[in-house]
Amino acid sequence: MKPILAVCLSLVLLTPLAACKGRDSAADKQAQAEQEGLPAPAGASGSITGMPDKPGPGQVATVGGEAPAPESTEEPGAEVDPENPETGLLPGGASAETGDAESQETAAAEPTPEDAVAVVRDYYDSINSRSFARAYSLWSDDGRSSGQTPEQFAAGFAETAKVDVEIQSPGRVDAAAGSRYIEVPVAISATRSDGSVHKYVGAYVLRRAVVDGASAEQRAWRIGSADIRELKP
Numbered sequence: 001m002k003p004i005l006a007v008c009l010s011l012v013l014l015t016p017l018a019a020c021k022g023r024d025s026a027a028d029k030q031a032q033a034e035q036e037g038l039p040a041p042a043g044a045s046g047s048i049t050g051m052p053d054k055p056g057p058g059q060v061a062t063v064g065g066e067a068p069a070p071e072s073t074e075e076p077g078a079e080v081d082p083e084n085p086e087t088g089l090l091p092g093g094a095s096a097e098t099g100d101a102e103s104q105e106t107a108a109a110e111p112t113p114e115d116a117v118a119v120v121r122d123y124y125d126s127i128n129s130r131s132f133a134r135a136y137s138l139w140s141d142d143g144r145s146s147g148q149t150p151e152q153f154a155a156g157f158a159e160t161a162k163v164d165v166e167i168q169s170p171g172r173v174d175a176a177a178g179s180r181y182i183e184v185p186v187a188i189s190a191t192r193s194d195g196s197v198h199k200y201v202g203a204y205v206l207r208r209a210v211v212d213g214a215s216a217e218q219r220a221w222r223i224g225s226a227d228i229r230e231l232k233p
Contacts, residue, residue, distance in 0.1 A: 111221050123138045127163055128162055132157065136153045160191070161192060163188060164188070164191075166188075168184075168185040169185070170184045171183040179207050180208050183205050185203040200231065201231060204223050
């Protein structure tokens with residue numbers, strides 16, 4: 001009787017253990033299957049530094065040699081003395097601002113409205129001093145704008161003893177193709193050889209060239225035309 005009871009007890013005890021072991025094995029298989037069904041993580045495509053294998057836009061691959069030099073911050077065309085870069089001077093001690101200074105000097109040398117007034121004053125001073133060739137040359141196009149030859153021009157003042165002129169404020173400078181124009185109003189009192197006095201009013205229009213390659217004479221103010229009328233008593 002006792003052997004039979006012992007066998008029965010051992011069967012009772014082994015049955016739950018076998019069931020537990022079966023359940024553990026099934027759970028392990030299910031977990032393994034689920035793990036195999038998950039996607040495997042991709043490996044890093046670059047080096048350990050995190051830099052990509054291929055350089056992207058704006059990147060430079062350093063395969064060897066020296067690193068690329070930093071970009072220069074100097075303006076294109078700028079030239080600095082390599083021995084003294086901190087001075088900002090060109091080789092030989094010239095300043096990079098020299099060009100700007102020269103441009104300002106050129107602009108300052110351009111004839112002004114006051115220069116146009118000075119031409120009209122010089123014109124009448126030359127007439128009073130009987131320097132008719134000088135007065136004639138103050139007309140543009142070497143005097144031809146007066147509409148007379150040098151001889152005709154001089155003959156026109158044969159009976160003139162003196163000329164007094166009041167030069168008024170010039171007008172504004174007007175632009176035309178390759179030229180500049182300005183009007184200078186005048187009031188004239190001409191005394192003839194017989195003592196008679198004739199009064200005139202009007203204006204001179206002076207012009208000058210501004211095109212590239214124009215000479216200093218062409219860039220100066222010269223009389224282009226005149227609109228002078230006599231005042232009747």
